Amino acid sequence: MTKIIVPATSANMGPGFDSLGLAVNLYLTVTIVGPSSQWLVHHPFGPDVPSDEKNMIVLSALTVDHDIEPQELRIESDIPLARGLGSSSSAIIAGLLLGNELSSTVTLSSETIFQRAAQIEGHPDNVAPAVFGGIVVAGPNPAKPKTFLHYQVQLPADYLPIVVIPDRQLATSTSRDVLPDQTDRRQSVQSSAQSNILVASLFNNDWANTVHLLETDRFHEPYRLKLVPELTEVRRIAHDLGLSGSYLSGAGTTVMTIVKKDQAGNLLDQLKKSEKLKGAQIQALSFDAKGARVIRD
Numbered sequence: 001m002t003k004i005i006v007p008a009t010s011a012n013m014g015p016g017f018d019s020l021g022l023a024v025n026l027y028l029t030v031t032i033v034g035p036s037s038q039w040l041v042h043h044p045f046g047p048d049v050p051s052d053e054k055n056m057i058v059l060s061a062l063t064v065d066h067d068i069e070p071q072e073l074r075i076e077s078d079i080p081l082a083r084g085l086g087s088s089s090s091a092i093i094a095g096l097l098l099g100n101e102l103s104s105t106v107t108l109s110s111e112t113i114f115q116r117a118a119q120i121e122g123h124p125d126n127v128a129p130a131v132f133g134g135i136v137v138a139g140p141n142p143a144k145p146k147t148f149l150h151y152q153v154q155l156p157a158d159y160l161p162i163v164v165i166p167d168r169q170l171a172t173s174t175s176r177d178v179l180p181d182q183t184d185r186r187q188s189v190q191s192s193a194q195s196n197i198l199v200a201s202l203f204n205n206d207w208a209n210t211v212h213l214l215e216t217d218r219f220h221e222p223y224r225l226k227l228v229p230e231l232t233e234v235r236r237i238a239h240d241l242g243l244s245g246s247y248l249s250g251a252g253t254t255v256m257t258i259v260k261k262d263q264a265g266n267l268l269d270q271l272k273k274s275e276k277l278k279g280a281q282i283q284a285l286s287f288d289a290k291g292a293r294v295i296r297d
């Protein structure tokens with residue numbers, strides 16, 4: 001049976017709000033069981049997520065080709081919903097790949113799948129690493145309205161991502177609602193400078209400085225902190241160990257820390273001891289370098 005696999009993503013690396021994201025080894029897997037008289041989606045997400053043609057994956061597939069035959073689908077997922085790990089992006093991309101597989105008239109390239117998914121999401125920071133894998137800088141293409149440019153960064157060999165995933169959902173739309181419409185000019189200039197330096201450090205594989213720059217966001221973290229106080233606790237614990245590299249993953253509630261591999265065990269031990277992080281899923285991950293893929297047999 002054909003399987004579609006899409007990784008989870010962590011957007012908003014540092015001051016790279018809406019433009020810098022990375023893919024990790026948590027996956028959404030969609031198995032195409034076969035044709036059915038109507039769309040039937042077996043999934044583990046409970047009654048709030050539709051199991052018929054209203055499911056986000058099916059809706060996305062139908063944007064590729066309205067005439068595709070209904071299918072029975074089986075969904076497995078390690079990506080928790082509404083926690084800042086790009087579950088909606090992975091569902092949209094899985095749907096576009098599904099439509100691509102099932103259509104007899106349309107064939108989409110990875111580039112087109114990325115562009116369409118970014119248009120649907122409205123920002124490319126999750127969908128770029130979800131489609132292409134790794135760490136990606138992406139943003140609006142000034143030469144072509146409604147399209148996006150994207151550039152992939154080399155992955156660091158000696159760092160890995162650690163996630164703290166609170167046992168609490170936060171819809172991206174809710175978390176965007178707390179952001180101000182305007183920011184101060186001085187602050188914007190400083191944030192823009194730090195974002196530029198962060199991108200330069202990423203392309204120079206300078207992770208000793210990158211981890212500090214990951215903590216310089218002023219676009220969203222100050223406003224979202226009240227929704228995700230765990231960020232303060234993770235930073236406190238990491239700083240006590242002399243470690244930087246923590247940021248709010250996407251719109252929250254996940255907190256991501258990029259840490260040197262030889263420090264990961266130390267940090268995990270301390271995070272797991274914290275009363276304030278009780279109930280959170282705390283684990284070391286790895287970067288996903290491949291991005292979305294289709295496995296046919």
Ligand SMILES: Nc1ncnc2c1ncn2[C@@H]1O[C@H](COP(=O)(O)OP(=O)(O)O)[C@@H](O)[C@H]1O
Pocket residue numbers: 028049055056057075077080081082083084085086087088089091170171172173250251
């Ligand atoms: N695999 C999926 N199938 C169907 N709907 C999904 C799937 N993954 C996510 N969604 C929808 O997207 C919502 C979460 O999107 P969002 O608030 O953007 O959070 P995030 O993308 O950070 O996980 C879920 O509540 C659900 O409605």
Ligand SMILES: N[C@@H](CCOP(=O)(O)O)C(=O)O
Pocket residue numbers: 009011012017018019083084085086087088123125126172175176220249250251252
């Ligand atoms: N830049 C977006 C990223 C949202 O990511 P998600 O994983 O929470 O969907 C934002 O901050 O709103």
